[in-house]
Amino acid sequence: MHSVVCIKQVPDTTEVRIDPKTNTLMREGVPSIVNPFDMHAVEAALKLRDEYGGKVTVITMGPPQAVEALRRVKTLGVDRTILLSDRAFAGSDTLATSYIITQAVKKIDSEDAVDLVLCGKQAIDGDTAQVGPGIATRLNMPLVTYVIDIDSVDTEKKTITLKRSVENGRTALCVEYPMLMTVLKELNEVRYASLPNMILATNFKAEVWNKDDIGAEMKNMGLDGSPTAVRKIFSPPVRECGEMIPHGIEQPDVAVHNLIEKLSHNKTI
Template structure:
Protein backbone atom coordinates (compact mmCIF):
# COMPACT_ATOMS: atom_id res chain seq x y z
CA UNK A 1 0.00 0.00 0.00
CA UNK A 2 1.34 3.40 -0.95
CA UNK A 3 0.61 5.97 1.73
CA UNK A 4 1.36 9.69 1.40
CA UNK A 5 1.47 11.82 4.55
CA UNK A 6 1.46 15.63 4.35
CA UNK A 7 3.07 17.31 7.36
CA UNK A 8 3.49 20.93 8.35
CA UNK A 9 6.25 22.44 10.44
CA UNK A 10 4.63 24.80 12.92
CA UNK A 11 5.88 27.05 15.70
CA UNK A 12 5.27 25.41 19.05
CA UNK A 13 2.32 27.70 19.69
CA UNK A 14 1.78 26.43 23.20
CA UNK A 15 5.12 28.10 23.96
CA UNK A 16 4.15 31.46 22.47
CA UNK A 17 3.42 34.13 25.03
CA UNK A 18 2.33 37.72 24.75
CA UNK A 19 4.57 40.40 26.13
CA UNK A 20 2.15 42.36 28.33
CA UNK A 21 4.11 45.60 27.92
CA UNK A 22 4.30 45.73 24.15
CA UNK A 23 1.29 43.48 23.39
CA UNK A 24 3.32 41.54 20.85
CA UNK A 25 4.25 37.88 20.62
CA UNK A 26 7.39 36.86 22.43
CA UNK A 27 9.33 35.01 19.82
CA UNK A 28 12.58 34.08 21.49
CA UNK A 29 13.31 30.39 21.60
CA UNK A 30 10.06 29.22 20.03
CA UNK A 31 11.12 26.18 18.06
CA UNK A 32 9.62 24.56 14.97
CA UNK A 33 7.92 21.20 15.51
CA UNK A 34 5.94 18.75 13.38
CA UNK A 35 2.29 19.68 13.74
CA UNK A 36 1.18 17.18 16.45
CA UNK A 37 -1.87 15.91 14.53
CA UNK A 38 0.30 15.30 11.47
CA UNK A 39 2.45 13.08 13.68
CA UNK A 40 -0.65 11.02 14.41
CA UNK A 41 -1.19 10.75 10.64
CA UNK A 42 2.41 9.58 10.17
CA UNK A 43 2.05 7.03 12.97
CA UNK A 44 -1.07 5.64 11.28
CA UNK A 45 0.82 5.40 7.98
CA UNK A 46 3.66 3.49 9.65
CA UNK A 47 1.22 1.11 11.34
CA UNK A 48 -0.57 0.46 8.04
CA UNK A 49 2.77 -0.29 6.38
CA UNK A 50 3.66 -2.70 9.17
CA UNK A 51 0.38 -4.53 8.61
CA UNK A 52 -0.01 -4.39 4.83
CA UNK A 53 3.50 -3.67 3.53
CA UNK A 54 4.17 -0.89 1.05
CA UNK A 55 5.77 2.50 1.26
CA UNK A 56 5.30 5.68 3.30
CA UNK A 57 6.14 8.98 1.59
CA UNK A 58 6.09 12.20 3.60
CA UNK A 59 5.67 15.58 1.93
CA UNK A 60 6.01 18.97 3.52
CA UNK A 61 5.48 22.34 1.92
CA UNK A 62 7.43 25.09 3.59
CA UNK A 63 10.67 27.03 3.85
CA UNK A 64 14.06 25.24 3.71
CA UNK A 65 14.14 24.76 7.48
CA UNK A 66 11.10 22.43 7.20
CA UNK A 67 13.73 19.84 6.24
CA UNK A 68 14.17 19.38 9.98
CA UNK A 69 10.57 18.21 10.29
CA UNK A 70 11.10 15.83 7.37
CA UNK A 71 14.25 14.44 9.00
CA UNK A 72 12.24 13.72 12.11
CA UNK A 73 9.58 11.99 9.99
CA UNK A 74 12.30 9.86 8.44
CA UNK A 75 13.74 9.08 11.86
CA UNK A 76 10.28 7.86 12.87
CA UNK A 77 10.30 5.48 9.91
CA UNK A 78 9.17 7.19 6.70
CA UNK A 79 10.66 5.55 3.60
CA UNK A 80 10.87 8.70 1.55
CA UNK A 81 10.57 12.42 2.35
CA UNK A 82 10.25 15.36 -0.06
CA UNK A 83 10.31 19.08 0.62
CA UNK A 84 8.12 21.30 -1.54
CA UNK A 85 9.77 24.66 -1.35
CA UNK A 86 10.01 27.75 -3.48
CA UNK A 87 9.79 31.45 -2.76
CA UNK A 88 6.94 31.45 -5.27
CA UNK A 89 4.87 29.45 -2.75
CA UNK A 90 5.21 32.20 -0.10
CA UNK A 91 1.95 33.66 1.11
CA UNK A 92 -0.13 30.65 0.07
CA UNK A 93 -3.49 30.37 1.79
CA UNK A 94 -5.22 27.03 2.26
CA UNK A 95 -6.53 26.95 -1.33
CA UNK A 96 -3.12 27.58 -2.91
CA UNK A 97 -1.48 25.16 -0.45
CA UNK A 98 -3.91 22.35 -1.18
CA UNK A 99 -3.53 22.89 -4.93
CA UNK A 100 0.28 22.74 -4.62
CA UNK A 101 0.26 19.64 -2.40
CA UNK A 102 -2.14 17.88 -4.79
CA UNK A 103 0.16 18.56 -7.75
CA UNK A 104 3.09 17.17 -5.73
CA UNK A 105 1.13 14.01 -4.82
CA UNK A 106 0.25 13.49 -8.49
CA UNK A 107 3.93 13.60 -9.30
CA UNK A 108 4.59 10.53 -7.10
CA UNK A 109 4.39 7.04 -8.60
CA UNK A 110 0.78 6.50 -7.59
CA UNK A 111 -0.85 6.43 -4.14
CA UNK A 112 -3.63 4.62 -2.31
CA UNK A 113 -4.12 6.72 0.78
CA UNK A 114 -3.35 10.34 1.65
CA UNK A 115 -3.17 11.19 5.36
CA UNK A 116 -3.02 14.50 7.23
CA UNK A 117 -3.70 15.72 10.75
CA UNK A 118 -7.16 17.17 11.35
CA UNK A 119 -5.71 20.70 11.38
CA UNK A 120 -2.44 22.53 12.09
CA UNK A 121 -2.06 24.04 15.54
CA UNK A 122 -0.94 27.43 14.21
CA UNK A 123 -3.77 28.07 11.73
CA UNK A 124 -6.40 25.67 13.15
CA UNK A 125 -8.37 25.79 9.88
CA UNK A 126 -8.48 22.11 8.90
CA UNK A 127 -9.01 23.23 5.31
CA UNK A 128 -5.98 21.80 3.55
CA UNK A 129 -7.03 18.13 3.79
CA UNK A 130 -10.43 18.53 2.09
CA UNK A 131 -8.82 20.94 -0.40
CA UNK A 132 -6.22 18.34 -1.39
CA UNK A 133 -8.93 15.67 -1.77
CA UNK A 134 -10.92 17.97 -4.05
CA UNK A 135 -7.90 18.84 -6.19
CA UNK A 136 -7.04 15.13 -6.49
CA UNK A 137 -10.67 14.30 -7.23
CA UNK A 138 -10.82 11.58 -4.53
CA UNK A 139 -13.08 10.91 -1.56
CA UNK A 140 -12.38 12.22 1.92
CA UNK A 141 -13.11 11.34 5.52
CA UNK A 142 -12.12 13.89 8.17
CA UNK A 143 -11.65 13.60 11.97
CA UNK A 144 -10.84 9.88 11.95
CA UNK A 145 -10.11 8.20 15.27
CA UNK A 146 -9.83 4.66 13.88
CA UNK A 147 -8.81 3.51 10.41
CA UNK A 148 -8.76 -0.08 9.16
CA UNK A 149 -7.93 -1.15 5.62
CA UNK A 150 -9.04 -4.45 4.06
CA UNK A 151 -8.15 -4.78 0.40
CA UNK A 152 -9.49 -1.65 -1.23
CA UNK A 153 -12.07 -1.02 1.51
CA UNK A 154 -11.46 1.36 4.36
CA UNK A 155 -13.37 1.45 7.63
CA UNK A 156 -13.23 4.72 9.55
CA UNK A 157 -14.59 5.86 12.89
CA UNK A 158 -15.22 9.56 12.39
CA UNK A 159 -15.78 12.08 15.19
CA UNK A 160 -19.03 13.95 14.55
CA UNK A 161 -20.88 16.37 16.82
CA UNK A 162 -21.03 14.45 20.11
CA UNK A 163 -21.09 11.15 18.20
CA UNK A 164 -18.72 8.76 16.51
CA UNK A 165 -19.78 7.52 13.08
CA UNK A 166 -18.76 4.43 11.16
CA UNK A 167 -17.99 5.46 7.59
CA UNK A 168 -16.79 3.15 4.83
CA UNK A 169 -14.82 4.20 1.81
CA UNK A 170 -12.99 2.88 -1.23
CA UNK A 171 -9.32 3.52 -1.99
CA UNK A 172 -7.92 5.89 -3.10
CA UNK A 173 -9.03 8.07 -0.21
CA UNK A 174 -7.86 11.05 1.81
CA UNK A 175 -8.25 10.85 5.59
CA UNK A 176 -7.52 13.42 8.29
CA UNK A 177 -6.96 12.09 11.81
CA UNK A 178 -7.49 13.29 15.37
CA UNK A 179 -5.13 12.85 18.31
CA UNK A 180 -7.35 10.02 19.62
CA UNK A 181 -6.22 7.63 16.89
CA UNK A 182 -2.82 6.64 18.29
CA UNK A 183 0.25 7.69 20.22
CA UNK A 184 3.06 8.61 17.82
CA UNK A 185 6.27 6.64 18.29
CA UNK A 186 9.62 8.17 19.11
CA UNK A 187 12.34 8.17 16.46
CA UNK A 188 14.63 5.15 16.62
CA UNK A 189 18.39 5.54 16.91
CA UNK A 190 18.84 3.79 13.57
CA UNK A 191 16.22 6.03 12.04
CA UNK A 192 17.95 9.13 13.35
CA UNK A 193 21.27 8.05 11.88
CA UNK A 194 19.62 7.40 8.53
CA UNK A 195 17.77 10.71 8.63
CA UNK A 196 20.87 12.67 9.49
CA UNK A 197 22.69 11.45 6.40
CA UNK A 198 19.74 11.58 4.02
CA UNK A 199 19.71 13.96 1.08
CA UNK A 200 16.24 15.52 1.06
CA UNK A 201 14.91 16.23 -2.42
CA UNK A 202 13.38 19.67 -2.91
CA UNK A 203 10.64 20.18 -5.47
CA UNK A 204 10.18 23.70 -6.80
CA UNK A 205 7.24 25.31 -8.56
CA UNK A 206 8.94 24.53 -11.84
CA UNK A 207 9.45 20.86 -10.90
CA UNK A 208 5.75 20.55 -10.15
CA UNK A 209 4.71 22.33 -13.32
CA UNK A 210 2.10 24.26 -11.38
CA UNK A 211 0.00 27.09 -12.77
CA UNK A 212 1.78 30.16 -11.38
CA UNK A 213 -1.53 31.98 -11.01
CA UNK A 214 -2.71 29.35 -8.56
CA UNK A 215 0.21 29.36 -6.12
CA UNK A 216 1.59 31.74 -3.54
CA UNK A 217 -0.06 35.05 -2.89
CA UNK A 218 -1.30 35.30 -6.47
CA UNK A 219 -3.21 32.03 -6.10
CA UNK A 220 -4.63 32.86 -2.67
CA UNK A 221 -8.12 34.33 -2.60
CA UNK A 222 -7.87 35.26 1.06
CA UNK A 223 -5.65 38.06 2.27
CA UNK A 224 -4.70 39.08 5.76
CA UNK A 225 -5.90 42.63 6.11
CA UNK A 226 -4.85 43.19 9.67
CA UNK A 227 -3.18 41.32 12.52
CA UNK A 228 -3.75 42.66 15.98
CA UNK A 229 -3.69 41.86 19.65
CA UNK A 230 -7.23 42.32 20.91
CA UNK A 231 -7.56 45.45 22.98
CA UNK A 232 -7.26 44.62 26.67
CA UNK A 233 -10.55 44.82 28.51
CA UNK A 234 -11.09 47.39 31.25
CA UNK A 235 -9.97 44.83 33.79
CA UNK A 236 -11.92 43.63 36.77
CA UNK A 237 -12.00 44.54 40.40
CA UNK A 238 -9.01 42.95 42.11
CA UNK A 239 -9.80 41.52 45.53
CA UNK A 240 -6.87 41.60 47.91
CA UNK A 241 -6.03 40.12 51.28
CA UNK A 242 -5.59 36.74 52.94
CA UNK A 243 -7.29 33.80 51.17
CA UNK A 244 -10.08 33.56 53.81
CA UNK A 245 -10.72 37.27 53.52
CA UNK A 246 -10.91 37.40 49.71
CA UNK A 247 -12.98 34.21 49.68
CA UNK A 248 -15.55 35.78 51.99
CA UNK A 249 -15.57 38.97 49.94
CA UNK A 250 -16.02 36.99 46.72
CA UNK A 251 -18.98 35.05 48.12
CA UNK A 252 -20.67 38.34 49.09
CA UNK A 253 -20.01 39.93 45.69
CA UNK A 254 -21.33 36.90 43.80
CA UNK A 255 -24.43 36.81 45.97
CA UNK A 256 -25.04 40.49 45.22
CA UNK A 257 -24.77 39.78 41.53
CA UNK A 258 -27.01 36.73 41.90
CA UNK A 259 -24.31 34.64 40.29
CA UNK A 260 -24.58 32.01 43.05
Protein backbone atom coordinates in the same frame (compact mmCIF):
# COMPACT_ATOMS: atom_id res chain seq x y z
CA MET B 1 -0.52 0.22 0.32
CA HIS B 2 1.14 3.48 -0.70
CA SER B 3 0.43 6.32 1.73
CA VAL B 4 1.39 9.94 1.23
CA VAL B 5 1.52 11.97 4.45
CA CYS B 6 1.44 15.77 4.35
CA ILE B 7 3.26 17.37 7.27
CA LYS B 8 4.02 20.94 8.30
CA GLN B 9 6.83 22.50 10.25
CA VAL B 10 5.36 24.89 12.80
CA PRO B 11 6.63 27.11 15.59
CA ASP B 12 5.90 25.72 19.04
CA THR B 13 2.89 27.98 19.41
CA THR B 14 2.69 27.85 23.15
CA GLU B 15 5.68 30.19 23.04
CA VAL B 16 4.54 32.75 20.48
CA ARG B 17 3.40 36.06 21.97
CA ILE B 18 2.75 39.61 20.95
CA ASP B 19 4.97 42.12 22.68
CA PRO B 20 2.39 44.36 24.39
CA LYS B 21 4.64 47.43 24.03
CA THR B 22 5.45 47.22 20.33
CA ASN B 23 2.45 45.09 19.21
CA THR B 24 4.75 42.81 17.23
CA LEU B 25 5.22 39.08 17.14
CA MET B 26 7.97 37.90 19.47
CA ARG B 27 9.64 35.05 17.65
CA GLU B 28 13.12 34.91 19.09
CA GLY B 29 14.12 31.49 20.26
CA VAL B 30 10.77 29.89 19.42
CA PRO B 31 11.64 26.33 18.40
CA SER B 32 10.27 24.66 15.27
CA ILE B 33 8.57 21.29 15.57
CA VAL B 34 6.62 18.95 13.33
CA ASN B 35 2.95 19.78 13.79
CA PRO B 36 1.91 17.32 16.52
CA PHE B 37 -1.21 16.06 14.71
CA ASP B 38 0.90 15.28 11.63
CA MET B 39 3.10 12.95 13.67
CA HIS B 40 0.02 10.82 14.29
CA ALA B 41 -0.73 10.81 10.55
CA VAL B 42 2.80 9.52 9.92
CA GLU B 43 2.33 6.87 12.59
CA ALA B 44 -0.97 5.78 11.04
CA ALA B 45 0.72 5.37 7.65
CA LEU B 46 3.61 3.39 9.18
CA LYS B 47 1.14 1.10 10.97
CA LEU B 48 -0.69 0.41 7.70
CA ARG B 49 2.64 -0.36 6.05
CA ASP B 50 3.56 -2.72 8.91
CA GLU B 51 0.31 -4.58 8.44
CA TYR B 52 -0.36 -4.49 4.70
CA GLY B 53 3.07 -3.77 3.21
CA GLY B 54 3.70 -0.94 0.78
CA LYS B 55 5.35 2.39 1.23
CA VAL B 56 5.16 5.69 3.12
CA THR B 57 6.02 8.94 1.35
CA VAL B 58 6.10 12.17 3.38
CA ILE B 59 5.87 15.62 1.82
CA THR B 60 6.13 19.05 3.32
CA MET B 61 5.92 22.53 1.85
CA GLY B 62 8.06 25.27 3.28
CA PRO B 63 11.38 27.10 3.21
CA PRO B 64 14.63 25.10 2.87
CA GLN B 65 14.93 24.70 6.65
CA ALA B 66 11.67 22.71 6.67
CA VAL B 67 13.88 19.78 5.69
CA GLU B 68 14.38 19.34 9.43
CA ALA B 69 10.75 18.25 9.72
CA LEU B 70 11.43 15.56 7.12
CA ARG B 71 14.56 14.50 9.00
CA ARG B 72 12.44 14.03 12.11
CA VAL B 73 9.99 11.66 10.39
CA LYS B 74 12.87 9.89 8.66
CA THR B 75 13.93 8.71 12.14
CA LEU B 76 10.60 6.90 12.37
CA GLY B 77 11.38 4.93 9.22
CA VAL B 78 9.43 6.52 6.38
CA ASP B 79 10.52 5.46 2.90
CA ARG B 80 10.60 8.67 0.89
CA THR B 81 10.66 12.35 1.80
CA ILE B 82 10.02 15.30 -0.50
CA LEU B 83 10.36 19.01 0.27
CA LEU B 84 8.21 21.36 -1.83
CA SER B 85 10.09 24.62 -1.80
CA ASP B 86 9.97 27.60 -4.13
CA ARG B 87 9.88 31.36 -3.71
CA ALA B 88 6.69 31.32 -5.76
CA PHE B 89 4.93 29.38 -2.98
CA ALA B 90 5.42 32.19 -0.44
CA GLY B 91 2.27 33.98 0.66
CA SER B 92 -0.04 31.09 -0.24
CA ASP B 93 -3.26 30.78 1.75
CA THR B 94 -5.03 27.47 2.31
CA LEU B 95 -6.59 27.35 -1.17
CA ALA B 96 -3.23 27.94 -2.88
CA THR B 97 -1.43 25.56 -0.52
CA SER B 98 -3.91 22.80 -1.30
CA TYR B 99 -3.23 23.41 -5.01
CA ILE B 100 0.55 23.09 -4.61
CA ILE B 101 0.31 19.93 -2.50
CA THR B 102 -2.25 18.44 -4.90
CA GLN B 103 0.15 18.99 -7.81
CA ALA B 104 2.85 17.16 -5.85
CA VAL B 105 0.57 14.25 -4.94
CA LYS B 106 -0.43 13.91 -8.60
CA LYS B 107 3.23 13.67 -9.57
CA ILE B 108 3.92 11.07 -6.86
CA ASP B 109 0.84 9.16 -8.02
CA SER B 110 2.05 9.12 -11.62
CA GLU B 111 5.28 7.44 -10.48
CA ASP B 112 3.80 5.13 -7.88
CA ALA B 113 0.01 4.89 -7.45
CA VAL B 114 -1.21 6.50 -4.21
CA ASP B 115 -3.82 4.66 -2.10
CA LEU B 116 -4.11 7.00 0.83
CA VAL B 117 -3.34 10.62 1.68
CA LEU B 118 -3.07 11.46 5.38
CA CYS B 119 -2.91 14.82 7.17
CA GLY B 120 -3.13 15.92 10.78
CA LYS B 121 -6.51 17.38 11.72
CA GLN B 122 -5.07 20.89 11.66
CA ALA B 123 -1.78 22.73 12.14
CA ILE B 124 -1.26 24.30 15.54
CA ASP B 125 -0.05 27.63 14.13
CA GLY B 126 -2.94 28.38 11.77
CA ASP B 127 -5.57 26.00 13.21
CA THR B 128 -7.53 26.20 9.94
CA ALA B 129 -8.08 22.49 9.21
CA GLN B 130 -8.67 23.52 5.59
CA VAL B 131 -5.75 22.17 3.59
CA GLY B 132 -6.72 18.49 4.02
CA PRO B 133 -10.30 18.99 2.76
CA GLY B 134 -8.87 21.19 -0.02
CA ILE B 135 -6.51 18.49 -1.26
CA ALA B 136 -9.23 15.81 -1.14
CA THR B 137 -11.60 18.00 -3.15
CA ARG B 138 -8.98 18.78 -5.78
CA LEU B 139 -7.96 15.12 -6.08
CA ASN B 140 -11.64 14.09 -6.16
CA MET B 141 -10.98 11.65 -3.32
CA PRO B 142 -13.46 10.74 -0.59
CA LEU B 143 -12.64 12.76 2.54
CA VAL B 144 -12.97 11.83 6.20
CA THR B 145 -11.80 14.35 8.79
CA TYR B 146 -11.17 13.87 12.53
CA VAL B 147 -10.42 10.14 12.22
CA ILE B 148 -10.11 8.54 15.65
CA ASP B 149 -10.06 4.82 14.73
CA ILE B 150 -8.94 2.86 11.70
CA ASP B 151 -10.77 -0.41 12.16
CA SER B 152 -9.90 -2.45 9.11
CA VAL B 153 -8.70 -2.36 5.54
CA ASP B 154 -10.10 -4.61 2.83
CA THR B 155 -7.39 -4.72 0.18
CA GLU B 156 -9.59 -6.82 -2.13
CA LYS B 157 -12.51 -4.41 -2.24
CA LYS B 158 -10.21 -1.45 -1.62
CA THR B 159 -12.17 -0.10 1.32
CA ILE B 160 -11.24 1.23 4.76
CA THR B 161 -13.58 1.05 7.73
CA LEU B 162 -12.94 3.85 10.20
CA LYS B 163 -14.48 6.09 12.82
CA ARG B 164 -14.72 9.83 12.80
CA SER B 165 -15.06 11.89 15.97
CA VAL B 166 -18.00 14.31 16.14
CA GLU B 167 -19.33 16.52 18.96
CA ASN B 168 -21.32 13.90 20.87
CA GLY B 169 -19.92 10.61 19.63
CA ARG B 170 -18.38 8.84 16.67
CA THR B 171 -19.60 7.94 13.23
CA ALA B 172 -18.48 4.69 11.63
CA LEU B 173 -17.90 4.87 7.89
CA CYS B 174 -16.74 2.54 5.15
CA VAL B 175 -14.77 4.39 2.49
CA GLU B 176 -13.40 3.36 -0.88
CA TYR B 177 -9.78 4.23 -1.42
CA PRO B 178 -7.82 6.10 -2.78
CA MET B 179 -9.11 8.48 -0.09
CA LEU B 180 -7.88 11.26 2.19
CA MET B 181 -8.16 11.35 5.96
CA THR B 182 -7.19 13.86 8.62
CA VAL B 183 -6.39 12.34 11.98
CA LEU B 184 -6.64 13.07 15.70
CA LYS B 185 -3.99 12.47 18.35
CA GLU B 186 -6.21 9.81 19.94
CA LEU B 187 -5.78 7.62 16.84
CA ASN B 188 -2.43 6.17 17.96
CA GLU B 189 0.77 6.53 19.97
CA VAL B 190 3.69 7.76 17.90
CA ARG B 191 6.55 5.22 17.92
CA TYR B 192 10.06 5.96 19.08
CA ALA B 193 12.87 6.42 16.59
CA SER B 194 15.07 3.37 16.12
CA LEU B 195 18.84 3.69 16.23
CA PRO B 196 19.42 2.55 12.60
CA ASN B 197 16.80 5.02 11.37
CA MET B 198 18.36 7.81 13.42
CA ILE B 199 21.71 7.10 11.81
CA LEU B 200 20.08 7.07 8.36
CA ALA B 201 18.39 10.38 9.13
CA THR B 202 21.62 12.15 10.03
CA ASN B 203 22.99 11.63 6.54
CA PHE B 204 19.84 11.87 4.51
CA LYS B 205 19.05 14.31 1.73
CA ALA B 206 15.43 15.02 0.99
CA GLU B 207 14.29 15.38 -2.60
CA VAL B 208 13.43 19.01 -3.28
CA TRP B 209 10.73 19.89 -5.82
CA ASN B 210 10.08 23.39 -7.10
CA LYS B 211 7.11 24.80 -8.99
CA ASP B 212 8.32 23.48 -12.34
CA ASP B 213 8.88 19.98 -10.97
CA ILE B 214 5.21 19.76 -10.03
CA GLY B 215 3.93 21.73 -13.04
CA ALA B 216 2.30 24.39 -10.88
CA GLU B 217 0.97 27.54 -12.52
CA MET B 218 1.84 30.94 -11.06
CA LYS B 219 -1.75 32.18 -11.13
CA ASN B 220 -2.81 29.47 -8.67
CA MET B 221 -0.22 30.02 -5.96
CA GLY B 222 1.38 32.65 -3.81
CA LEU B 223 -0.58 35.88 -3.41
CA ASP B 224 -2.15 35.58 -6.88
CA GLY B 225 -3.69 32.24 -6.05
CA SER B 226 -4.85 33.22 -2.57
CA PRO B 227 -8.35 34.68 -2.16
CA THR B 228 -7.76 35.51 1.50
CA ALA B 229 -5.27 37.94 3.01
CA VAL B 230 -4.39 38.71 6.61
CA ARG B 231 -4.89 42.45 6.99
CA LYS B 232 -4.35 43.02 10.68
CA ILE B 233 -2.90 41.21 13.67
CA PHE B 234 -3.30 42.17 17.28
CA SER B 235 -3.23 40.82 20.83
CA PRO B 236 -6.43 39.22 22.06
CA PRO B 237 -8.67 41.82 23.70
CA VAL B 238 -8.28 41.91 27.46
CA ARG B 239 -11.34 42.08 29.67
CA GLU B 240 -11.80 45.00 31.99
CA CYS B 241 -9.93 44.29 35.17
CA GLY B 242 -12.37 43.24 37.85
CA GLU B 243 -12.56 43.65 41.56
CA MET B 244 -10.26 41.88 43.99
CA ILE B 245 -11.90 40.72 47.19
CA PRO B 246 -9.43 40.92 50.07
CA HIS B 247 -8.70 38.68 53.06
CA GLY B 248 -8.79 35.42 51.08
CA ILE B 249 -5.68 34.15 52.80
CA GLU B 250 -6.21 35.00 56.45
CA GLN B 251 -10.05 35.02 56.58
CA PRO B 252 -11.47 32.86 53.79
CA ASP B 253 -14.93 32.88 55.41
CA VAL B 254 -15.09 36.68 55.30
CA ALA B 255 -13.86 36.80 51.70
CA VAL B 256 -16.45 34.24 50.61
CA HIS B 257 -19.17 36.07 52.52
CA ASN B 258 -18.27 39.32 50.75
CA LEU B 259 -18.21 37.58 47.38
CA ILE B 260 -21.67 36.10 47.87
CA GLU B 261 -22.96 39.50 49.06
CA LYS B 262 -21.76 41.06 45.83
CA LEU B 263 -23.23 38.30 43.69
CA SER B 264 -26.59 38.63 45.44
CA HIS B 265 -26.44 42.41 45.22
CA ASN B 266 -25.95 42.23 41.44
CA LYS B 267 -28.63 39.53 41.22
CA THR B 268 -26.09 37.23 39.61
CA ILE B 269 -27.18 34.40 41.91
